[in-house]
Amino acid sequence: MTTIHRPVIVGVDGSPAAFGAVRxxxxxxxxxxxxxxxxxxLGVPGPAEEITDEQGLVLDxxxxxxxxxxxxxxTTSTWYGHPVSVLxxxxxxxxxxxVGSRGHGGFHALLVGSVGVHLAGYAHCPVLVVHHAERWAGPESPLPSHQPIVVGADGSAGGQQALEVAFREASARRVPLVAVRAWQQPVxxxxxxxxxxxxxxxxxxDLERLRAKDPAVExxxxxxxGAPVPVLLAESRDALMIVLGARGHGGFAGLRIxxxxxxxLEHADTAVLVTRY
Known part of the structure; x- marks a missing residue:
C-alpha cells in the first residue's frame, strides 16, 4: 500500500521574503x-489552472x-489564478x-492583511506566516533555534488546540514553551x-496535562x-514564534478568524502559526 504524505506547501514569488519562507x-x-x-x-484573472511554463522561479x-x-x-508547481484561492x-x-508576510510580482497582494489573514481563517490546515522572512533568505542567516515558543492559551477550544500544537513544536525544537493568558476585569x-x-x-x-508527554520541555x-493583543505582542517580542488558535473566546460561530x-497576525514581528480545530 502506498502511503500518501501530506506536504508542507510554501508560496513563492521571487522576493527575498519568499526565499526566507522557503527556508x-x-x-x-x-x-x-x-x-x-x-x-x-501568477495573479491572472480566471479559473485556477496549472501551467508548465515560467517554472524557473520555483525550480530555483x-x-x-x-x-x-x-x-x-x-516538488514544484506554478498556477494561474488568485494566490488565496490556489493556496x-x-x-x-x-x-x-x-507564506512570507510580504511579496511582489504574482504575490503582489501577499501582505498579512490579505493572503496571510485570509488563509489563516479559511485554509484547511495550519498556516505559518513568517514576518520579515527576508532575514532568512540567505544561508548566512541561520533560522532561530533557541528562543522560546509563545502560545496564546485562553482556555477556549481553539486555545487548547494551539497549546497542543505549540507543545509539539517546543518538544521537537527543544526550546521552552511560554503559555500566555491575558485577563481583564469586566467594565x-x-x-x-x-x-x-x-x-x-x-x-x-492545562500545562500539567501536557507535561507527561515530554517532561524535558520547559x-x-x-x-x-491587560488586553490580549498588546499582551501577546509584548510577550512574543523575543520569541521564536507565536502560536494562536484561529478563534478564541468571544468569537461568532461564522467568524473564521x-x-x-x-x-x-498583522502586527507581530516574529513568525505566527495559526492552528485550526
Missing part, C-alpha cells in the same frame, strides 16, 4: 517528516531547498501552508469579577492583566 517551510517539512511543495501563483527555490536540506523530497485549495491536502459592575488566582490555576492545570506560564488572532 522555514523546508525546516518544517524535515521536522514533520513531510515532503515540501513549492508553489508559485527547489534547488536552494535541497541544498539546505539534502534528501528532502521537493486555500491546495491546503485541503497539506500538513501546513507557509460592567454587574458582570462576574475575574479571579486572577483562578485564571493562573486553570492555566497551570513550561512557563504568564498570566497578565477572531479579532485577537487577526490583530496579532
Amino acid at each position: 522555514w517551510a523546508a525546516d518544517a517539512a524535515v521536522r514533520l517528516g513531510r515532503p515540501l511543495r513549492i508553489t508559485h501563483v 527555490a527547489a534547488v536552494e531547498a535541497r541544498h539546505w536540506y539534502p534528501g528532502l523530497h521537493v 486555500r485549495e491546495q491546503s485541503r491536502h497539506a500538513e501546513l501552508v507557509v 460592567s459592575r454587574l458582570a462576574r469579577r475575574v479571579d486572577p488566582d483562578r485564571v493562573a490555576a486553570d492555566l497551570a492545570a 513550561l512557563r506560564s504568564r498570566v497578565v492583566q 477572531g479579532a485577537v488572532s487577526q490583530h496579532v
Whole structure:
C-alpha cells in the first residue's frame, strides 16, 4: 500500500521574503517528516489552472531547498489564478501552508492583511506566516533555534488546540514553551469579577496535562492583566514564534478568524502559526 504524505506547501514569488519562507517551510517539512511543495501563483484573472511554463522561479527555490536540506523530497508547481484561492485549495491536502508576510510580482497582494489573514481563517490546515522572512533568505542567516515558543492559551477550544500544537513544536525544537493568558476585569459592575488566582490555576492545570508527554520541555506560564493583543505582542517580542488558535473566546460561530488572532497576525514581528480545530 502506498502511503500518501501530506506536504508542507510554501508560496513563492521571487522576493527575498519568499526565499526566507522557503527556508522555514523546508525546516518544517524535515521536522514533520513531510515532503515540501513549492508553489508559485501568477495573479491572472480566471479559473485556477496549472501551467508548465515560467517554472524557473520555483525550480530555483527547489534547488536552494535541497541544498539546505539534502534528501528532502521537493516538488514544484506554478498556477494561474488568485494566490488565496490556489493556496486555500491546495491546503485541503497539506500538513501546513507557509507564506512570507510580504511579496511582489504574482504575490503582489501577499501582505498579512490579505493572503496571510485570509488563509489563516479559511485554509484547511495550519498556516505559518513568517514576518520579515527576508532575514532568512540567505544561508548566512541561520533560522532561530533557541528562543522560546509563545502560545496564546485562553482556555477556549481553539486555545487548547494551539497549546497542543505549540507543545509539539517546543518538544521537537527543544526550546521552552511560554503559555500566555491575558485577563481583564469586566467594565460592567454587574458582570462576574475575574479571579486572577483562578485564571493562573486553570492555566497551570492545562500545562500539567501536557507535561507527561515530554517532561524535558520547559513550561512557563504568564498570566497578565491587560488586553490580549498588546499582551501577546509584548510577550512574543523575543520569541521564536507565536502560536494562536484561529478563534478564541468571544468569537461568532461564522467568524473564521477572531479579532485577537487577526490583530496579532498583522502586527507581530516574529513568525505566527495559526492552528485550526
